[in-house]
Amino acid sequence: MPRVRITAPPTTPPAVSRLRFALVGTLFSLVWSSAFIAGKVGMAASGPLTLLSLRFLLAGLLVWPIARLRAGTSGGVQGAGAPGRPERAPKAQQLRDALVALLAGLLNNAVYLGLAFVGMRTVPAGLTTIVVSTSPLMTSALAALALRERLGWRAAAGLAAGFAGVVWIMRARALSGSADLHGVALILLGTVALSVSTLLYRKIAGRLDPWRIALIQLPASGLVLLPLAWWREGLVVLPSAAFFGSLLYLAVVVSIGTTLMLLWLVRHGGASRASSFHLLNPLFGTLLAVLLLGEHVPASDLLGALPIMAGLGLVLRPRRT
Numbered sequence: 001m002p003r004v005r006i007t008a009p010p011t012t013p014p015a016v017s018r019l020r021f022a023l024v025g026t027l028f029s030l031v032w033s034s035a036f037i038a039g040k041v042g043m044a045a046s047g048p049l050t051l052l053s054l055r056f057l058l059a060g061l062l063v064w065p066i067a068r069l070r071a072g073t074s075g076g077v078q079g080a081g082a083p084g085r086p087e088r089a090p091k092a093q094q095l096r097d098a099l100v101a102l103l104a105g106l107l108n109n110a111v112y113l114g115l116a117f118v119g120m121r122t123v124p125a126g127l128t129t130i131v132v133s134t135s136p137l138m139t140s141a142l143a144a145l146a147l148r149e150r151l152g153w154r155a156a157a158g159l160a161a162g163f164a165g166v167v168w169i170m171r172a173r174a175l176s177g178s179a180d181l182h183g184v185a186l187i188l189l190g191t192v193a194l195s196v197s198t199l200l201y202r203k204i205a206g207r208l209d210p211w212r213i214a215l216i217q218l219p220a221s222g223l224v225l226l227p228l229a230w231w232r233e234g235l236v237v238l239p240s241a242a243f244f245g246s247l248l249y250l251a252v253v254v255s256i257g258t259t260l261m262l263l264w265l266v267r268h269g270g271a272s273r274a275s276s277f278h279l280l281n282p283l284f285g286t287l288l289a290v291l292l293l294g295e296h297v298p299a300s301d302l303l304g305a306l307p308i309m310a311g312l313g314l315v316l317r318p319r320r321t
Contacts, residue, residue, distance in 0.1 A: 016268050025269075025277035028261040033284035035254040036125040037292050039117055042246035047233030048117035053225040054237075054247055056109055059255035060219030067215035097204045098216055104200035105217020107193045109255075110224045115190030119183035124295050129285025130169050131187045132278060133308065137163045138195035139275035146199060155272065158314025162279040165307035169282065172300035195275065201263060202271040210263045218255060279312045 042051045120128050137159050144150075170184075204213065229235055237243065265274035283305050289295040 021265070021269055021273075024261055025265055025274070026280060028258060028265060029277045029280035030284050031254060031261070032258050032278070033129045033281050034288055035113075035250060035258075036116075036120060036128050036285060037288045038246045038249050038254065039120060040125050040293060041242050042250065043117070043121065045238040045240050045243035046236065047229060048121065049114060049225050049229035050233050050235050050237060051247065051250070052109070052113055052117055053222050053229045053235075055250045055255060056218045056222030056225065058222075058247065059251040060215065060222060062252065063211060063214045063218060063256060067209075067211040070209055070211050093207075097208050100200055100204050101208060101213045101216045102220055104197045104204070105213070105221055106224060107197035107200070109217060109221035111193040112190040112197065114225060114228075115186045115193070119186035119190070121183065122180035123183035123187060124289065125293060126282075126286040126289035126295050126301070127184070128187055129281040129289075130166055130301070130304075131184060132191050132194070133281040134163060134166055134188070135191050135194050135198070135278045136272070136275040138192060139198050140272040142195055142199055143202070143271045154314045155276075158311040159276070160311070161307040161314065162276075162311030165304040165311070166282070168307075169301050169304035172298060172304075198262075198266065198271050198275050201266045201274075210260050213263060214256060214259045217259065276312055279308045282308055 039048070039051065046054075116128060116132065123131075140155070140159055226235075262274060265277070282301065286295075286301050286305070
């Protein structure tokens with residue numbers, strides 16, 4: 001009797017339209033940028049590390065029942081047989097993926113956000129989002145070297161235009177003396193960690209369930225930051241409605257929402273295209289800083305946003321086949 005070979009389901013994610021990809025990426029950038037505004041509000045009642053530690057612990061607590069429910073119905077991994085989803089991975093592969101997810105989460109949450117929030121004590125929230133928008137350039141360069149992702153001339157030109165806009169804004173800020181160089185350096189160092197984290201997401205985005213990734217990353221990040229917050233800040237919190245509103249928004253909308261959206265973007269578009277949406281951060285960050293915090297935005301920031309927007313369009317434009 002002839003043997004029947006059962007082929008594994010495809011691991012390539014289903015194609016999505018450019019419009020849908022752009023809408024999800026724009027929403028991701030908007031929510032991501034709003035984190036710095038909410039962080040400024042929360043840090044009026046606590047230290048940055050204390051706020052982040054409580055944020056990640058609360059987010060992990062909220063994710064836990066959802067992740068456990070999904071693990072109970074799918075065996076903890078994306079089930080085989082569904083279109084565009086991988087087959088069940090071996091135990092060793094699951095362990096490696098979990099470790100990669102943990103490392104990516106610590107770089108993204110503990111290192112990047114820890115440095116960014118500490119630096120933001122002396123740097124305006126709008127300028128913080130501008131510094132973070134250099135992440136696509138770092139991510140694309142690292143992706144071309146480490147993951148061999150092809151970078152066409154349009155994408156390269158778009159990233160160069162976006163970076164030029166950021167340099168223009170930073171130069172004007174430096175000349176006006178409105179930027180604390182030590183704080184900016186901390187944020188920039190954190191942005192490097194963000195770029196490395198985005199590349200690590202590329203390795204696991206198609207294999208692990210997003211909720212399981214969030215369950216691995218969020219509590220671990222909170223636990224890592226907790227002793228640092230106690231040592232540096234004494235875990236002091238001045239309770240207020242603004243603080244708890246900020247904490248809840250950061251935990252639910254930002255931590256959980258952006259994690260799921262980033263994984264979706266990386267899976268369907270690659271690390272470089274997903275990271276390119278950080279080029280929108282200056283636009284959303286400065287707009288939210290003006291509307292919600294009353295920060296003054298120089299005209300140079302608005303001029304610098306123009307090549308950033310043009311650069312994003314070039315990065316997202318598909319290559320000709």
